[in-house]
Amino acid sequence: MEGTSIPVFFFTLLFLLLSSDCASLHNLSANQAIKDGETIVSDGEMFELGFFSPGRSTNRYVGIWYKKISTQTVVWVANRETPITDTSGMFKVSREGNLLVTGGGDAVIWSSNSTLSARNLNPVVQLLDTGNLVLWDESSTKENPVWQSFDYPSDNLLPGIKFGKDLVTGRERYLTSWKSPDDPSIGLYSDRVDTNGYPQLIGWRGQVMLSRLGPWNGLGFSGFPSDIPNPFYSVEFVINEKEIYHKFELTSTVVQRVFLTWDGKTLHMHWLERTQEWAVYQDMAVDGCGRFALCGPYGMCSSLKHPPCSCMEGFEPRHLKQWKVSDWSSGCRPKKPFNCGIGDGFQKFKGVKLPDTGRSWYNVSMTLAECEVACRRKCSCTAYTNLDIRKGGSGCLLWFEALMDIREYETGQDLYVRVAASELKDYMVYNRRQGVLIIILPISLALLLLSALAYAHRIRKKTPLKKGQGNRESGLDKKNSSMQMEHLDDLPFFSLYKVAAATDNFSSSNKIGEGGFGPVYKGVLEDGREVAVKRLSETSQQGFDEFKNExxxxxxxxxRNLVKLLGYCINDNEMMLIYEYMANKSLDSFLFDEGRSSMLDWPQRFRIIHGTARGILYLHQDSRLQIIHRDLKAANILLDSDMNPKISDFGLARKFVGNDTSDKTKKVVGTYGYISPEYAVHGRFSIKSDVFSFGVLVLEIVSGMKNREFSHEDHRDNLLGHAWRLYKEDKSMELISESIRTSCVIPEVLRSIHVALLCVQHHAEDRPTMLSVVLMLVSDSALPPPKQPAFFTEENSRELDPVSSVDEYMITLLYAR
Structure with a gap:
């Protein structure tokens, strides 16, 4: 039975294929051909194969493109290097099982160079709905066709392609760019899986390495934002004795691909059905530190520092003069030479993109302790770490050359780097001559420090405090050590003199707003830049902790959708934050002002909704510090001169790490009308608390009304309840503000309301993530029905005022800004 199953399967498939309408051209059999102007279409009509001319070129090529997508997006080209100059071309399959592109006079322009295992096996070529062009015969199976285009990708990585190397056959699957938008011949750029050492993804320009995604760590590529798991695709990375490859598969109806552009950018693209265009879902370059080895050996890159390069701790610039002129290519060298054995140790670096693994060694079963032992035994070993970071870490990865292409990365891995023992933070050597001295010195210094502190305390008790300054001064006494702990050295410091000069000595005419933090002034720096200065007021309920947190x-x-902090100023009792100036102030100054609301038409409001969503998504998922904002509201969405939204006011924000996306507090902060029920009642906050606030904000943007001040003559529902009532009655259009009725795009408005209602559902687990929100806003896929929102009526909200489960219940006042 087993010997006959394949032929029976094949003949059944062949009968179904050949019995279909020839005009549909879903397949080709031996000696059949299509001419220029005819096409082969996949069964589900997702992809199409035929002749095309790229861009402004008149040359003809055989390619595969999306059929269901309006713009012709070519994902594979057969005769990339050998175009046909007229329309005489034909595409066919020979009886020997070879795919051929021929030109005038039947000259072979391109061949798949495939052959059948035996004669008379009736080859059939078929285009699958995955975009894979497959050649079958009677002996082949679904997993092992005679030939497939997925083994020879062009500039697009489609879901299902094994991007990597077959170690048995030696076949390598990699991406190569087009030469130009008009010429699909192989260009300058390529993306490959480097199988030397521990595998990693490398971007090349000819023979020069341009960029690198760090090695796979079990959850994602080191040094690249991971969005796994997500509702759209899954990722697989396989390393065994037969093959090494990376593959992604779609888990929903969305259309995605990875695209290497002709000028060398690697982009993860997502098709937006509503706008009929491709959007960049992820850019593999990440940021300026994406350039390979920018800071040289043992150099550390940080996109948040200027200049971005610095030497790793325990190392110094190899050529200081070059570093002073921003030439970091020579990198760094150890401050003290390694002395293999007792004179060396390993410095732990937290949160980094792992170095280039081209010359590394790995073992999947060793523990981290065993890994350290292995590295210590080899004097040439420069660093070690875990191979897989899941479940506490496992496996071993060793480096044996200078460490290249390292960058700071908040969600990166820990790396243990060999340094001279004297460079270790906790270094202490015990020997006969130095042991006593090294023990006595710290004790002496400690006693001296305690004496100094006691003396200072005595003097301070004798010095009377000025009226009204006691609490403020004690708060500022602790700031210096706190600020140092938080590495605020990276943030530019502004002197009080400069800030006062910029604001005309904090003139009342320069005052542009007032918030919970204090007054906000407009200023102009010496270089002409306009800034906004937030000055902590003495009566503010916020204080040093909120200042430091922000x-x-x-x-x-x-x-792009977060306000940019330019620097800070601390001088005695003065604490100020200096931001880029937002010409149009805050969103609430437009939304809730009858005169100015008409200045925000629907396209602008929708851009604000989408931009704000992208900003929150960045905070929750893609930033170095994953953050829950906790005070999202219209007053905290600032608008620049082009009406682009910028999220501001991070004084109440909380950081979280990894999957710990929730917490509990006894001090509930935020603004009534935007706070989620689980936070208001039980003090529990999470990323879903921000999702709730975003949902309220969207309903306010659509309606032009405040949630807390909403009233209706027919019922006592708040804005959320009113929107829910209209949705249930299929009357959501009645929610729309009068000022946008003439400019609104009805499907966009209705979809925005629907997404907002999903965001304000009562139970946190029912609310979508911000990644889902962003995609729901721009796609046309079906949305799940929302459940009843929290705080359905104003009475429900008032009933929560006397909160017994929260010891301290503090809500920030809603100020105009």
Missing amino acids: AVCIAKLQH
Whole structure:
């Protein structure tokens, strides 16, 4: 039975293929051909194969493109190097099982160079709905066709392609760019899986390495933002004795691909059905530190520092003069030479992209302790770490040359680097001559320090505090050590003199707003830059902790939809944050102002919704510091001169690590009307708390009304309840603000309302993530029905005021900004 199963399967398949309407051209059998102008279409009509001319070229090529997508997106080309100059071309399969592209006079332009295992096996070529062009015969199976285009990708990595190397056959599957948008011949750039050492993904320009995704660590590629798991695709990375490859598979109906552009950018693309265009889902370059080995050997790159390169701890610039002129290619060298054995140790570096693994060694079964022992035994071993970071870590990865292409990365791995023992933070050598001295010195210094502290305390008790400054001064006394702990050295410091000069000595005419933090002033720096200065007021309920929290959080964040912090100022009792100036102030100044609301038409409002969603997604998932904002509201969405939204006010934000995306507090902070029920009642906050606030914000943007101040003559529902009532009655259009009725795109508005109602559902687990929100806003896929929102009526909200489960219940006042 087993010997006959393959032929029976094949003949059944062949009968179904050949019995279909010839005009549909779903397949070709031996000696059949299609001419220029005819096509082969996959069964589900997802992909199409035929002749095409790229861009402004008149040359003809055989390629595969998406059929269901309006813009012709070519994902594979057969005769890349040998175009046909007229329309005489034909595509066919020979009886020997060879795919051929021929030109005038039947001259062979391109061949698949495939042959059947035996004669008379009736070859059939078929285009699958995955975009894979497959050649079958009677002896082949689904897993092992005679030939397939997935083994020879062009500039597109489609779901299902094994991107890597077959170690048995030696076949390598990699991407190569087009020469130009008009010429699909092989260009300058390529993306490959480097199988030397521990496998990693490398971007090349000819023979020069341009970029590198760090090695696979079990969850993603080291040094690249991971969004796994997600509702759209899954990722697989396989290393065994037969093959090494990376593959992604779609898990939903979305259309995605990875595309190497003709000018060398590797982009993860996502098709937006609503706008009929491709959008960049991820850029593999990440940021300026994406360039390979920018900082040289033992150099550390950080996109948040200027300049971005610095030497790793225990190392110094090899050529200081070159570093002073921003030439970091020579890298760094150890401050003290290695002395293999007792004179060396390993310095732990937290949160880094792992170095180039081209010359590394690995073992999947060793523990981290065994890995350290293995590295110590070999004097040429320069660093070690775990191979897989899941479940506490496993496996061993060793480096044996200078460490290249390292960068700071908040969610990166720990790396243990060999340094001279004297360079270790906790270094202490015990020997006969130095042991006593090294023990006595710290004790003496400690006693001296305690004496100094006691003396300072006595003097301070004798010195009377000025009226009204006691609490503020004690708060500022602790700031210096706190600031140092949080590495605020990366953030530019502004002197009080410069800030006062920029704001005309904090003139009332320069005051542009007032918030929970204090007054906000407009200023102009010496270089002409306009800035906004937030000055902590003495009556503010916020204080040093909120100041430090905002400075530390936002200093490490960079996104087009987050306000940019330019620096800070601390001088005695003065604490100020200096931001880029937002010409159009805050969103609430437009939304809730009858005169100015008409200045925001629907396209602008939708861009604000989408931009804000992208900013929150960055905070939750893609930033170095994963952050829950906790105070998202219209007053905290600032608008630049082009009406682009910028999320601001991070004083109440909280950081989280990895999957710990929730926490509990006894101090509930935020703004009534935007706080989720689980946070208000039980003090539990999570990324879903921000999702709830975003949902409220969207409903306010659509309606032009405040949630907390909403009223209706027919019922006592708040804005959420009113929107829910209209949705259930299929009357959501009645929610739309009068000022946008003439400019609104009805499907976009209705979809925005629907997504908002999904965001404000009562139970946190029912609310979508921000990644799902972003994609739901721009796609046309079916949305799940929302459940009843939290705080359905104003009475429900008021009933929560006397909170017994929260010891302290503090809500920040809603100020105009």
